[in-house]
Structures are given as C-alpha cells and as structure tokens.
Amino acid sequence: MMTSEEPTVPAEFSGPALSMPALSMPAWVDREAYPFTSKWFDLPDGRMHYIDEGEGDILLFAHGNPSWSFEYRHLIRHFSSTHRCIALDYLGFGLSDKPPHLSYLPQFHSANLGRFIEGLDLKNITLVFQDWGGPIALSYAVANPSRVSRIIASNSWFFDVREYPAVRRFSHIIGSAFGRMLCKHLNLFPRVLLKASFGDSSRLGPEVHAQYLAPFPTAAERKGTWVFPRAIVGESSWLAEIWARRHTLKDRPTLLIWGMKDPGCTPLLPRWTEVFTDHRLITLDDVGHNVAEEAGRHLIGPIASFLSDRSPS
Structure with missing residues (x-):
C-alpha cells in the first residue's frame, strides 16, 4: 500500500468524539430506503460502519464527499441477489465514528480501506466508486492489483488535477479558511453544494437530502x-503517485458512467479512457456529479450488462 506523510490539518473542528453504541441505528436513518444490516470494522482510530449483503462475486462500493453508503442503496438492493455487495462509510462520514482529531486526508481513508479489504480477505473485487472514492x-x-478484477467508475479522478481550472478554483475556495468556516458552522457541503452538484437539483428531494444532512449534526x-x-x-503529490502506477490496472475491464453536467469532472473523462484499454463508456447528458444518487435505478441495466459480459475468469 502506498503511504505518504500526512501534512497537518487545522484542528479547529474540536469537540468530543461521538460514536454509536454497537449494533444501534440512529432514529434518522430511513429504514425503508436503507434496510440493510449494519456491521462495524474496528480500526486503530475508530469503528468503521459497513454493510455486507448477498453472496457471490464482490462489488465493493466506495463513496465520495459528503456521502456514505446510502448513495448506493438502489444498486445494493438489486445486485445483492446475485453478488456480495459491500459498502463502507469512511471514518468521519455516515454511520462511522467521527473523532475530531483525525486528519481525514484521502491517504488516511485509503489506508483504512486497505485494512478493511485485507481484514475481510476480499478478493476478485469489482470496485464501484465516484468522486473521492476513485x-x-x-x-x-494499484499496489494490490491481484485483488481487483473490474472497475466501475463515475465522475472521479486519480491524478494531479491542478491543470484543470474549474477543479483548482473549487479546491482553493472551499479548501480555504473561509470554506472551512462555512463547512464547520453551516454544514455547507451536504446542505448546499451537494444539491448544487446535481444536473437537476429537483432529483434530490427533502427526504433523501435529510439522509445526507443528518450524519453531520455538529461542527465537530x-x-x-x-x-x-x-x-x-x-x-x-499523493495523487501523482497513484497515476504513476496506473499501468498495474490498465487491462482491467472498466465501465465508465459519466454525468456530463458536471463542470469539474467532465474534462477529466479523457484521462480515464486513455488508461483503461478494455473500457465501456456511458455518458448521461442530464446528470451531474453524484451519478449513483441522481441516476439511481437507471444504472442497474448498464451495470448488469457489464457484469455479465465481463465476468471474472
């Protein structure tokens, strides 16, 4: 697993660490929409929540920001009849612990994902991800290619994106001290930016939106x-390290499902088609950044076709 030294992240998100008692479920979780059995994986820095539904070849779902395993509910409900569907919530997100002293940098989450995969000894994995899940x-x-059989990617990246002006501006503005204040005190990401990232914001109704707001009740x-x-x-630099080892996965069967009303990730798509020699591309002209949430059940057919055609040997 690649590692790099984690730079200091301001610790102003202070407050007591909050965690759920084992096997409990917060009252705000919509159990009709999210009827899955919760499980927890113990990490050095806290308990990571995940769900593990069905049997068969593994579909491992990795979410982005400010999401959690809830975003993949439609796919999990369908594919758990034919596959083993595993979806986790990173520390700091969803139903996992949220200790305020942690860095929460992407390499921290990746290291925890590695502990999870190896702890459950997962093999023959189809990775399903969007945004930071990529x-x-x-x-x-890229460091453990023998465990990965296929890739299903939506609106993501795994390379240095400083050459893309829209992405660079977003990082500088929201990652600034002012952006930190807005995220901490106004819950900016799930409250405002999530809905704004949809191709059609009306697709994020209040009941579903509440499931993305509720995991972040306090500034801490x-x-x-x-x-x-x-x-x-x-x-x-960490992203560039991943890109430098892209050759280890270039022949993996890959399904790219791209929401084209995403001004940040649409320009990144050619980099993906350049890398993966055995890829299938589906573009969704009226969908924005959060493809699994916005397109939902409409993804079942294309994904089922891909899984059938690209069965692991």
Whole structure:
C-alpha cells in the first residue's frame, strides 16, 4: 500500500468524539430506503460502519464527499441477489465514528480501506466508486492489483488535477479558511453544494437530502467534508503517485458512467479512457456529479450488462 506523510490539518473542528453504541441505528436513518444490516470494522482510530449483503462475486462500493453508503442503496438492493455487495462509510462520514482529531486526508481513508479489504480477505473485487472514492480505492488497487478484477467508475479522478481550472478554483475556495468556516458552522457541503452538484437539483428531494444532512449534526463532526476539497490540490503529490502506477490496472475491464453536467469532472473523462484499454463508456447528458444518487435505478441495466459480459475468469 502506498503511504505518504500526512501534512497537518487545522484542528479547529474540536469537540468530543461521538460514536454509536454497537449494533444501534440512529432514529434518522430511513429504514425503508436503507434496510440493510449494519456491521462495524474496528480500526486503530475508530469503528468503521459497513454493510455486507448477498453472496457471490464482490462489488465493493466506495463513496465520495459528503456521502456514505446510502448513495448506493438502489444498486445494493438489486445486485445483492446475485453478488456480495459491500459498502463502507469512511471514518468521519455516515454511520462511522467521527473523532475530531483525525486528519481525514484521502491517504488516511485509503489506508483504512486497505485494512478493511485485507481484514475481510476480499478478493476478485469489482470496485464501484465516484468522486473521492476513485483515488481512495485506486491508491490501494494499484499496489494490490491481484485483488481487483473490474472497475466501475463515475465522475472521479486519480491524478494531479491542478491543470484543470474549474477543479483548482473549487479546491482553493472551499479548501480555504473561509470554506472551512462555512463547512464547520453551516454544514455547507451536504446542505448546499451537494444539491448544487446535481444536473437537476429537483432529483434530490427533502427526504433523501435529510439522509445526507443528518450524519453531520455538529461542527465537530464536519471536519472531513472540508478536508476533502482542500486535498484536491493540497494532496497533488499523493495523487501523482497513484497515476504513476496506473499501468498495474490498465487491462482491467472498466465501465465508465459519466454525468456530463458536471463542470469539474467532465474534462477529466479523457484521462480515464486513455488508461483503461478494455473500457465501456456511458455518458448521461442530464446528470451531474453524484451519478449513483441522481441516476439511481437507471444504472442497474448498464451495470448488469457489464457484469455479465465481463465476468471474472
């Protein structure tokens, strides 16, 4: 697993660490939409929540910011009848512990993902990810390619993105001290930026939106939502390390599902098609950044076709 020294992240998101008693579920979780059995994986810095549904070849779902395993609920409900669907919440997100003293840098999350994969001895994995799930999952995968059989990617990156003006501006603005204040005190990312990133914001109804707001009830629990945008540019060297080892995965069957109403990630798509020699591309002209949430059940058909055609040997 690639590692790099973690630079200091401001510790102003202070307050007591909050965690759920074992096997409990917060009252705000919509159990009709999210009917899965919760499990926890013990990490050095806290307990990571995950779900593990079904049997068969593994689909491992890695979320972005400010998301959690809830965003993949439609895919998990469908594919758990034919596959083993595993979706985790990084520390600082979803139903996992949120200790305020942690860095929450992407390499921290990737190291925890590696501990999780190896702790459960997961093999023959199809990685499913979007946003920061890309570099977090691929940082582990390029160092451990024998565990990965296929890739399903949406609106993500795993390389230095400083050459892309829109992405660079977003990182500088939201990753600034002012952005930190907005994330900490106003819960900016799930409250405002999540909805703004949709191609059609009406697709994020109030009931579903509430499931993304509720994991961050206090300032102390919102640190991770600010660290991620700062890291887009701040962790460029780490991202470049992943890109430098891209050859280890270039022949993996890959499905690219891209929301084209995403001004940040749409220009990044050619880099993906350049790397993966055995890829299938689906573009969604009216979908924005959060493809799994916005397109939902419409992804089932294309993903089922890909899984059927690209079955691991």
